Amino acid sequence: MRFQAVKGTRDFYPEDMAIRNWIVKSWRDVSLRNGFEEYDGPIFEYLDLFKAKSGEGIVSELFHFKDRGDRDLAIRPEMTPTLARMICAKAHSLPRPIKWFSTPRLCRAERPQRGRLREFFQWNIDIVGTDDVVSDAECIFVILDFFRQIGLTPADVVLKINSRSLLAALLSARGFEPSRHQEIYTVLDKRDKLPEDAYAEVLGKVVRTDREKADLRAIVQAHGENGLNEIAGLVTHDPAATAEVELLRRLFGLLGTMGVADYCTFDMSVVRGLAYYTGVVFEGFGKAGLQRAICGGGRYDQLLELLGGPPMSGIGFGTSDVVILDLLAELDRLPADARVSKRVEFYVIDADPSRFETVLDLVARLRSAGYAAEFSYKRQAIPKQFKQASAVGAKHAVSR
Numbered sequence: 001m002r003f004q005a006v007k008g009t010r011d012f013y014p015e016d017m018a019i020r021n022w023i024v025k026s027w028r029d030v031s032l033r034n035g036f037e038e039y040d041g042p043i044f045e046y047l048d049l050f051k052a053k054s055g056e057g058i059v060s061e062l063f064h065f066k067d068r069g070d071r072d073l074a075i076r077p078e079m080t081p082t083l084a085r086m087i088c089a090k091a092h093s094l095p096r097p098i099k100w101f102s103t104p105r106l107c108r109a110e111r112p113q114r115g116r117l118r119e120f121f122q123w124n125i126d127i128v129g130t131d132d133v134v135s136d137a138e139c140i141f142v143i144l145d146f147f148r149q150i151g152l153t154p155a156d157v158v159l160k161i162n163s164r165s166l167l168a169a170l171l172s173a174r175g176f177e178p179s180r181h182q183e184i185y186t187v188l189d190k191r192d193k194l195p196e197d198a199y200a201e202v203l204g205k206v207v208r209t210d211r212e213k214a215d216l217r218a219i220v221q222a223h224g225e226n227g228l229n230e231i232a233g234l235v236t237h238d239p240a241a242t243a244e245v246e247l248l249r250r251l252f253g254l255l256g257t258m259g260v261a262d263y264c265t266f267d268m269s270v271v272r273g274l275a276y277y278t279g280v281v282f283e284g285f286g287k288a289g290l291q292r293a294i295c296g297g298g299r300y301d302q303l304l305e306l307l308g309g310p311p312m313s314g315i316g317f318g319t320s321d322v323v324i325l326d327l328l329a330e331l332d333r334l335p336a337d338a339r340v341s342k343r344v345e346f347y348v349i350d351a352d353p354s355r356f357e358t359v360l361d362l363v364a365r366l367r368s369a370g371y372a373a374e375f376s377y378k379r380q381a382i383p384k385q386f387k388q389a390s391a392v393g394a395k396h397a398v399s400r
């Protein structure tokens with residue numbers, strides 16, 4: 001019987017592994033130069049951690065199981081609840097702001113499709129312990145710094161920014177009670193993810209009248225500077241919403257100062273599916289082809305308190321190897337260097353088969369001195385060995 005890899009998972013042959021390492025290294029380089037420290041957690045957690053904190057969208061996509069002690073556990077579908085749990089455990093001893101990153105392997109029981117698999121690597125950037133808008137700007141700068149590093153320009157990608165609390169104010173002003181907001185967010189988040197008729201069906205389940213349906217469609221249409229100005233005009237009676245408009249304006253100003261405003265735009269349709277977001281939310285999209293979000297994040301004001309920690313606000317985002325590689329493939333921008341799975345400095349030529357030991361001796365010395373050195377097990381003619389040396393990409397061919 002022959003087995004195949006499970007649907008939605010990947011085998012990483014050496015060339016695939018080289019590409020994965022290239023992307024993870026880029027994430028790590030960008031994180032470190034932006035002042036973030038690396039952390040990790042367990043690959044499974046108590047199921048309740050996700051049930052309580054992530055919301056319906058993710059819970060329906062969990063791989064969960066019981067351990068021998070009949071405890072309900074789940075493979076991590078995202079990192080944020082683990083991050084929050086870890087910070088809660090040491091909240092009083094960690095210097096703030098906490099700027100941490102990780103690159104975990106995650107699993108979601110999604111229907112595999114372009115840009116979405118059932119197992120993937122996700123880069124997480126989070127800043128916890130401050131709600132200063134400068135941290136929103138810094139967090140957003142990091143993902144754009146990464147896009148720039150891998151050659152994605154504002155002509156290729158756009159980062160759409162919104163605020164959940166502003167959206168909540170607009171919903172309340174149109175008569176949607178706060179108790180209904182969460183289910184409305186979950187549905188609005190599906191707007192670009194479902195075909196038109198499937199979206200109309202889920203929307204139909206949360207709205208009560210045609211008027212409500214029209215109101216929701218109108219609210220999420222606002223975008224760009226004009227859209228933000230229009231909304232500012234609609235919320236003048238609401239000081240909290242007006243302050244949130246001002247915060248967004250300041251955020252766009254800071255992103256301008258940091259030289260990345262060209263990537264960014266205001267867009268009321270960005271809602272985010274996860275339950276814990278409260279303030280600024282954002283999602284990145286490829287401008288051509290790939291429809292699904294290539295990154296997503298936002299501010300969470302209550303997550304740590306919900307887990308029994310002190311009140312601490314945080315902001316962060318996630319992006320995955322799958323979406324980034326799909327986008328780079330689509331644009332034909334994956335650098336050739338990213339595919340190199342073997343890096344050989346010296347290829348030691350066996351010039352005299354009667355003295356093969358000298359080859360082994362030199363190879364061993366080079367390796368001990370820290371150089372990558374290769375040789376052939378077979379006794380071969382010298383031209384063949386040169387061919388082999390260039391086939392493995394050796395920088396030098398040497399012999400004794």
Ligand code: HAM
Pocket residue numbers: 077078079080108110115116117118119120122124125126274293294295296297298315316317318319320321322323
């Ligand atoms: P998310 O929107 O669920 O947010 O995922 C963030 C990103 O992870 C997506 O934009 C996409 O790039 C990638 N992603 C999600 N699901 C899959 C999948 N099935 N296959 C491949 N890639 C996928 C979160 O996970 C939040 N925890 C992010 C965050 C960090 N918020 C604050 N801090």
